[in-house]
Structures are given as structure tokens and as C-alpha cells.
Amino acid sequence: MNGGRLSLILLPTLRCNADCEYCFENKSSYVMSPDQFKIILDKVTDYMNHVHVTDLTIYWQGGEVLTMEPDWFMRAMEIIDKSAQSSGKNIENELQTNLIGYGKKWNRIIKEMFNNECGSSLDYPNLYRKVSGLPPDQFNELWLRRYREAASHGIGVGVISLPNSATFKLGARAFYSYYTETIGLGGFQVNVPFPGISVDPSKPRLPVDIEECSIFARELIDVWMEQGYSRGVRISPYWGMLDYFLTGNKSDLLCGMRHDCSREFFSIGPDGNVSQCDCWVASYPEFHFGNVFECDSLVDIMNSRPRGLFSDRPVKVMEKGECVECEYLTVCHGGCAIRAYSTSGDLFVKDPYCEMYKAVFKRLQETAVRLARETGSTRPCTTSEVPENRRPVAAL
Amino acid sequence: MTAIYNVPADRLDPVEDAGVVIRSHDPAELVECVVEVAPERIVHLQLLSLDREPRILRELAEPIPLELVVEDVATQYALLYRYADLLKTRPIRVRVPVQPGFMKVVKVATAVEFAVILEAGQPDRTTVEEMMTMLDTYLHQTTMAAPVEFFHSLLMAYFADEPATLWEIQDEDPAVWRYITDDGTVALSKRLSLLPELSDADSMDDIKALVPTWNPECVSCRFLTRCQGYFKLPDTSYQCREIVRLLRLIQEAARDLRKDYDASLRTEGGRTP
Numbered sequence A: 001m002n003g004g005r006l007s008l009i010l011l012p013t014l015r016c017n018a019d020c021e022y023c024f025e026n027k028s029s030y031v032m033s034p035d036q037f038k039i040i041l042d043k044v045t046d047y048m049n050h051v052h053v054t055d056l057t058i059y060w061q062g063g064e065v066l067t068m069e070p071d072w073f074m075r076a077m078e079i080i081d082k083s084a085q086s087s088g089k090n091i092e093n094e095l096q097t098n099l100i101g102y103g104k105k106w107n108r109i110i111k112e113m114f115n116n117e118c119g120s121s122l123d124y125p126n127l128y129r130k131v132s133g134l135p136p137d138q139f140n141e142l143w144l145r146r147y148r149e150a151a152s153h154g155i156g157v158g159v160i161s162l163p164n165s166a167t168f169k170l171g172a173r174a175f176y177s178y179y180t181e182t183i184g185l186g187g188f189q190v191n192v193p194f195p196g197i198s199v200d201p202s203k204p205r206l207p208v209d210i211e212e213c214s215i216f217a218r219e220l221i222d223v224w225m226e227q228g229y230s231r232g233v234r235i236s237p238y239w240g241m242l243d244y245f246l247t248g249n250k251s252d253l254l255c256g257m258r259h260d261c262s263r264e265f266f267s268i269g270p271d272g273n274v275s276q277c278d279c280w281v282a283s284y285p286e287f288h289f290g291n292v293f294e295c296d297s298l299v300d301i302m303n304s305r306p307r308g309l310f311s312d313r314p315v316k317v318m319e320k321g322e323c324v325e326c327e328y329l330t331v332c333h334g335g336c337a338i339r340a341y342s343t344s345g346d347l348f349v350k351d352p353y354c355e356m357y358k359a360v361f362k363r364l365q366e367t368a369v370r371l372a373r374e375t376g377s378t379r380p381c382t383t384s385e386v387p388e389n390r391r392p393v394a395a396l
Numbered sequence B: 001m002t003a004i005y006n007v008p009a010d011r012l013d014p015v016e017d018a019g020v021v022i023r024s025h026d027p028a029e030l031v032e033c034v035v036e037v038a039p040e041r042i043v044h045l046q047l048l049s050l051d052r053e054p055r056i057l058r059e060l061a062e063p064i065p066l067e068l069v070v071e072d073v074a075t076q077y078a079l080l081y082r083y084a085d086l087l088k089t090r091p092i093r094v095r096v097p098v099q100p101g102f103m104k105v106v107k108v109a110t111a112v113e114f115a116v117i118l119e120a121g122q123p124d125r126t127t128v129e130e131m132m133t134m135l136d137t138y139l140h141q142t143t144m145a146a147p148v149e150f151f152h153s154l155l156m157a158y159f160a161d162e163p164a165t166l167w168e169i170q171d172e173d174p175a176v177w178r179y180i181t182d183d184g185t186v187a188l189s190k191r192l193s194l195l196p197e198l199s200d201a202d203s204m205d206d207i208k209a210l211v212p213t214w215n216p217e218c219v220s221c222r223f224l225t226r227c228q229g230y231f232k233l234p235d236t237s238y239q240c241r242e243i244v245r246l247l248r249l250i251q252e253a254a255r256d257l258r259k260d261y262d263a264s265l266r267t268e269g270g271r272t273p
Helices: A034-050 A070-087 A104-114 A136-152 A165-170 A172-182 A210-227 A238-247 A278-283 A298-302 A305-311 A313-319 A337-344 A354-375 B027-034 B055-059 B073-088 B102-111 B125-140 B151-160 B204-214 B241-267
Strands: A005-010 A055-060 A090-095 A117-121 A156-161 A187-190 A234-236 A265-268 A273-275 B004-008 B019-024 B042-047 B066-069 B092-097 B115-119 B177-180
Touching: A005 A034, A034 A055, A034 A070, A034 A298, A070 A090, A070 A104, A090 A104, A090 A117, A104 A117, A117 A136, A136 A156, A156 A172, A165 A172, A165 A210, A172 A210, A210 A234, A210 A238, A210 A354, A234 A238, A238 A354, A265 A278, A273 A278, A278 A337, A305 A313, A313 B073, B019 B027, B027 B042, B027 B055, B055 B073, B066 B073, B073 B092, B073 B102, B092 B102, B102 B115, B102 B125, B125 B151, B125 B241, B151 B241
Parallel strands: A005 A055, A005 A265, A055 A090, A117 A156, A156 A187, A187 A234, B004 B019, B004 B177, B019 B042, B042 B066, B066 B092, B092 B115
Antiparallel strands: A265 A273
């Protein structure tokens, strides 16, 4: 039996052309070589055979990936094609870039390797994202020029935004309008910030106020439903959560809110260090699972004690009892490990944004009920409609 | 229906052609014995201890269903997370003893989308109260998506007006299920083997014939066709007043569901199911 997906967050370099104040990564100029990438891919496909997984998504992140050269990626594409043919695995690639280094020379790579799509980041108002030596507002101007050039070549750009205190002051309506009308995006993603390693002990442990963040999120959902939902605008993660409440589909929920986050995702840095995701690779060496260049097999690394801490995190969080009582356990599972650890120094506590997410879930649940009533799409589910792998064993 | 034997992993030899549920406390033993049996004969694997390292189960290549047996609801509920990723490759069900606090197990199990089967025993009033709360969560909490037996199949049987008894729903139909004890003795299901007069039973008719002799209360019970004395074992003097409240709630929920369903069909233009 084969199935399932493995997601590799690959950091071929930690070099970056931006200088964002809230960045949690320890920068270095080291760039992985194509030969090293081949070693990694060989070991990853061997590991996939071991755990009977057929599909691999490689999320190319940094640092900033576009500080590398297109030739590097041409070579990477050849390596991936050969590996997919010889191993029989399905390998997909996703690109995350700040777009600052984007130019025409990247068009072929983005088209052939990344299906003419990429993800990027833009805050509004921008307080913290900067190109070295320039104020934040010039980052947004430069980003917009690059975005329009990419869009003119048919490249689809997804945007992640991190709200800050100025965002809350501005309000959800103006925030929504900036992304959908000023820039003209058909959707965007709203993440929440966490302190990372360089948190100033004199400041609050979380960069934003949870209550303000909750109010903003609920208002943004309302604005989205009022202005964009029926026109096909997608705001992530709300879209995925709403889809869950409407249909039961969990595939578009955030990675950190899946019970199998630690099983599906792992990250490898430019020097071969392996950990749970990019934040852990780049910032917390004490949580490295091992080094892929120093080990015969990725299986040993994935069976290491540090990785066991992550796979056991839901067990430890549940044993504290509070999450088990929550109605939204099935869409949260204690939340994101990096947010928990970077805020409290304890891996085995729930997500610090718990109260905000509960408010968001409740608002989206209510919205789903209203939508279902309006469209008349609800109906009882009969036994034959329970997905095959969710049916009682005896019914198979 | 062909007989299905619940058999210890080290006693597979006597049941060469029957369907089997293979049970063991050791995940490695389950993985090893699977290669000795044709996959189509294995109804499911039953892991009796949740505190062992489950990693080796990921090496099971065949999509054979897995049943996890919870022994202690107070301490083992969180351990279910260790098995959650296995659901990508096989159906998983959790067998939960209805002891005080069992809801925690059901909540975690259903949160990771495992199916659940409750082993109800003969619950006292307090335990039935917890079952009622669980039933309410199962029926009305929109984030609850996995089936919880016997609630689920009984609800659907009432909804579709189809015959089904608790013995069948709970995998204890004497026409189908046999249990081979650790010392190799062939018995009926655990529950049925508690009454000596049932040692020769091999059909639901045998049970139906005996129910009136266990307790006269059953004869006039409105749930007799579904229960067939299920809750009268092993102590035939067990008073069903509390559990009947639970069964009534399931029946009423099915009636409401049927009413809503029929109404929705009428609004969609009179299509029939």
C-alpha cells in the first residue's frame, strides 16, 4: 500500500537580500551545491520507500532563493527529473521568495520548475520588512514593481501578510482593500508573528496583542464574506477553515494545525542539518535531528530523539488536559510547535494564539452554518457516504 | 456469513481458512505474522497495548485495517496521537472501554479521525450519564466526523429502518464471531462466553430464544429488536432503565434526521433517496 505525501522545506541557502527586523534566521552566505542537492534527494526518496510514501513536495525557501543563480536550478531540475524517473516518485516544487531579486532571467525556471507560480510576503502597513539600508515603505514600492513585472509574464504570486500593531490600528477593511483592490490580488494569506530567537526580553513575549489580533481576524472574516467570498477571493487560512466547516475537508488547513505536521513536514538547511521546519533548522540547533551529509540514511535521522520530541508533542500537550476539552481539537491539535516554543521556551505547551484561533473557528463555524442554510447544501450523511478509510472496520 | 476468529498472533495454525482478527500486545509480532496469512483473510489487526513503540507498524505494506484496544482510559487517551499517521495507509478503529472518563479517549480518537467502538459492559447510572453526553457530542458537534459505535450504526439502522442488533454492531454476532483464548480454547465473543448455556449458540436465533429467560423486563421492552438482551449480560438482573434513556435518544435523533432529510428532498423537487 502506498500513499501519503512528504513535504520537504528545503533551504539551499540562508543568504538573504533583505534585512527584516523580525527575521528569526541566523544568516550565512553558504549555498548548497547541486551535487549536495542530489545526495539529499537520493536519501529522501530512499526514506520515502521506507515509509511507503509516493508523493514529495519540495518547498524551496531560504534565506532568499533568488540570490542564487538560475543555472543552479536548471541543474536541480535535471536531478529531480532523473530521480523521479528512477524512483517512481511524484515530485512537485513550490517557490517562496521575497521577489526583490526577481528579473526576467528567472522566468524559465519559475515556469518550468514551479508551474509559473510563487509565494511571497508583503505586510501592510509595513513596519519591519526592509531591504538593507532602506526604510520599510521602499520595500513595498520595490516589491510592487517586481510583482507587476512578474504578473506581466503570467506568474501567479501568492502573498503572505503578517499583521502588526499598525495593521490593527488601520482596521480590517482598509487592510483587505489594500491587497484586493490596490494590488489586485485574488487572495492572500494572513499569518501571525512569533518572536523567534532574537526576542528582546524587555518586550512582551508575543509581538502582537492576542485580543487585538482576535478582533482584527474576526473583522477581516466579516469583510471578506461581505466583499470577496462570493467573488472567489480566498483568504488563507480562513478559506481552508471555512471549507472544513462546510465540507469536512481538512487538506487546506495550516501545517501547524495538523496532527501529522511532524510526520509530513521536515526541513533541510544548506549545510545538511535536518529539523522540523525552516525555523528550527535556521534558529535552533539544539533541535536538529541530524545532518544528512554525515549520515548513511535519512531513516536514522528521522528516528532520532529530537524528532521524537516533535512527533510526541501532541501526546504531551494533550496530557495537560485543556486541549482535550476543546471543540476545535480536530482542527488544531494544540497548534504550532514553533509558536509555542519561541514564545514560552516549552515545546509541550499549546499554541499561544489559542484564544485567537478559537474566536476565528467560532466565527467561521457560524459563517458556515449561515452559508449552508442560504444555499440549502446541508443534508444528513449516510453510512455509504462516509469515506472508505473512515468507516468502522467491520463495515469494510 | 463466513466465521471470523479473533486469534492470538501465536495461534494462527488452527484457523487455516477462516477470516481472522489477529491480536497481540506487540506491534512487531503483528507485522511478522501478517506475512504468514493471505491478506484477504485478515479482517483486521488488533493491538492490545498502546504503550509500545508503534514505529514498526509503518512497515506494514498491505492496507490491513488496525484496531487499537485502549486498556486504561485515564492514562492512554493521548497515546492515540502516536498512531495517527497510520491512518493515511489503513483504516483505524479504537476499542474503548466505557469507564469513567472514557470521553477523553473518544474525543482524541475522533479528532484524528479514527473510528470508535465503545465496549459498554453494563454501565451504572453515572457512566450512562457520560455516554449521554458523548452521544450529544456525537450527534450535534459539527467537528465530530468519525463514526462512534454503537451510536452510529444504531442511528443509521433506525434512520434507514433496517434490521441491526447490538450483537451485530458490536462484532459479537454468534453466527460470525469466535474468540480463541490465549490458551487456545475456542469460545463465542467475550460477552457471550460469560453464560454457560450459550456455549453452543451459533446464531442470533439462539440468543433470541434465551432472552426472555434472562429477564422478563426484556419481553415488553421497545428496544428488544435492537438490543436482544445485549445489556443483560453477564449479570441478567441488570436494570436497563438508564441505558434505555440512551437508546431512546438515538431512536429520536434518527426520527428527527429522517424528518429533516425527507423535508430537504421535498424542497429539492421531490427526489427520493
